[in-house]
Amino acid sequence: MIFTSFNPPQRTLMGPGPSDIYPRVLQAQSRPTVGHLDPLFIGMMDEVKQLLQYAFQTENPVTMAVSAPGSAGMETCFVNLLEPGEKVIVCRNGVFGDRMRENVERCGATAVVVDDEWGKPVDPEKVEQALKANPDASVLAFVHAETSTGALSDAKTLAELARKYGCLTIVDTVTSLGGVPLLVDEWQLDAVYSGSQKCLSCVPGLSPVTFSEKAVERIKNRKSKVQSWFLDQSLVLGYWSGEGKRSYHHTAPVNALYALHESLVLLHNEGLENAWQRHRDAHEQLKAGLEKLGLSFVVDEPYRLPQLNAVYIPDGVDDAAVRTRLLNDYNLEIGAGLGALAGKAWRIGLMGYGARRENVSLCLRALEETIR
Numbered sequence: 001m002i003f004t005s006f007n008p009p010q011r012t013l014m015g016p017g018p019s020d021i022y023p024r025v026l027q028a029q030s031r032p033t034v035g036h037l038d039p040l041f042i043g044m045m046d047e048v049k050q051l052l053q054y055a056f057q058t059e060n061p062v063t064m065a066v067s068a069p070g071s072a073g074m075e076t077c078f079v080n081l082l083e084p085g086e087k088v089i090v091c092r093n094g095v096f097g098d099r100m101r102e103n104v105e106r107c108g109a110t111a112v113v114v115d116d117e118w119g120k121p122v123d124p125e126k127v128e129q130a131l132k133a134n135p136d137a138s139v140l141a142f143v144h145a146e147t148s149t150g151a152l153s154d155a156k157t158l159a160e161l162a163r164k165y166g167c168l169t170i171v172d173t174v175t176s177l178g179g180v181p182l183l184v185d186e187w188q189l190d191a192v193y194s195g196s197q198k199c200l201s202c203v204p205g206l207s208p209v210t211f212s213e214k215a216v217e218r219i220k221n222r223k224s225k226v227q228s229w230f231l232d233q234s235l236v237l238g239y240w241s242g243e244g245k246r247s248y249h250h251t252a253p254v255n256a257l258y259a260l261h262e263s264l265v266l267l268h269n270e271g272l273e274n275a276w277q278r279h280r281d282a283h284e285q286l287k288a289g290l291e292k293l294g295l296s297f298v299v300d301e302p303y304r305l306p307q308l309n310a311v312y313i314p315d316g317v318d319d320a321a322v323r324t325r326l327l328n329d330y331n332l333e334i335g336a337g338l339g340a341l342a343g344k345a346w347r348i349g350l351m352g353y354g355a356r357r358e359n360v361s362l363c364l365r366a367l368e369e370t371i372r
């Protein structure tokens with residue numbers, strides 16, 4: 001058996017992530033690897049932190065990238081903030097809310113689940129009832145942008161409620177960061193995690209996180225050790241913010257961090273507002289075309305994420321056959337339905353570099369020719 005290099009085709013990625021990567025990001029990743037304690041690399045990590053503060057719109061000193069995908073950012077927030085026996089209100093309106101519940105339970109804490117229908121945003125009234133009924137809850141956890149359905153929840157209002165009832169917030173912004181407004185400081189969110197491969201259009205495998213002062217206080221005052229050594233923020237912090245005297249914790253994914261740096265430079269150069277507008281413009285173009293094809297959206301207009309468009313599969317159309325033809329004939333990937341929407345909906349991503357006119361046109365043409 002002779003093995004040769006793997007040469008992937010050039011696909012157009014319009015699913016729920018990974019998104020199309022900026023060519024400049026791929027180039028950045030192939031630059032020479034330096035030592036992860038090299039002073040030049042440490043200087044770059046400081047810039048990554050500043051750029052992440054910009055992307056999250058925060059001045060939180062504890063802002064960094066976890067060396068693993070978004071799921072690890074999620075786990076980082078839960079294992080650091082929670083101690084066994086605590087009670088957490090978890091909002092569940094899709095797949096990722098349920099993963100939050102799973103994380104809570106694995107921390108030895110109790111999850112009080114507030115359910116909303118798939119495709120609907122989290123209902124603040126139900127959340128307030130749950131907060132009222134559970135005065136011993138210490139955290140409210142919710143997903144800002146539910147990628148399984150394409151619904152956007154009102155993070156500002158949910159965080160206000162959490163504060164009113166003395167809870168910290170854990171917020172999933174994996175799909176929202178860089179795609180829709182996310183104002184960590186203004187909305188006073190506490191433990192926030194995201195991912196590199198959605199609207200940042202960076203390679204998969206890194207998870208930006210940021211912690212408010214209150215979250216850091218909570219972590220410092222823990223009675224028990226964080227059960228995960230790798231994700232324990234008090235240990236990782238010595239690595240990310242050792243002020244020139246960084247100590248070894250783990251080997252940073254050096255080249256992946258070059259890629260993240262480049263994607264954040266691109267976002268900063270474009271400007272957050274412009275990036276948000278570009279996602280909205282691409283969404284409007286897609287929406288007009290999809291409606292012409294007779295496809296309807298899962299999520300009601302006011303809560304629709306521009307970067308994740310869930311549309312019902314028309315009657316009589318073979319879900320898998322269409323997606324296979326898009327992949328084989330057009331090199332185009334769109335997302336299948338997940339969980340309750342499996343087989344019922346497609347998820348068309350317009351994330352980061354993918355939120356462009358030519359992508360939307362390709363997708364509409366391919367869908368039209370394939371469905372016909």
Ligand SMILES: *Cc1c(COP(=O)(O)O)cnc(C)c1O
Binds near residue numbers: 071072074148175205
């Ligand atoms: C993609 C996603 C995750 C998980 O990120 P991975 O990088 O796949 O681990 C978590 N939450 C949401 C809302 C996501 O869209």
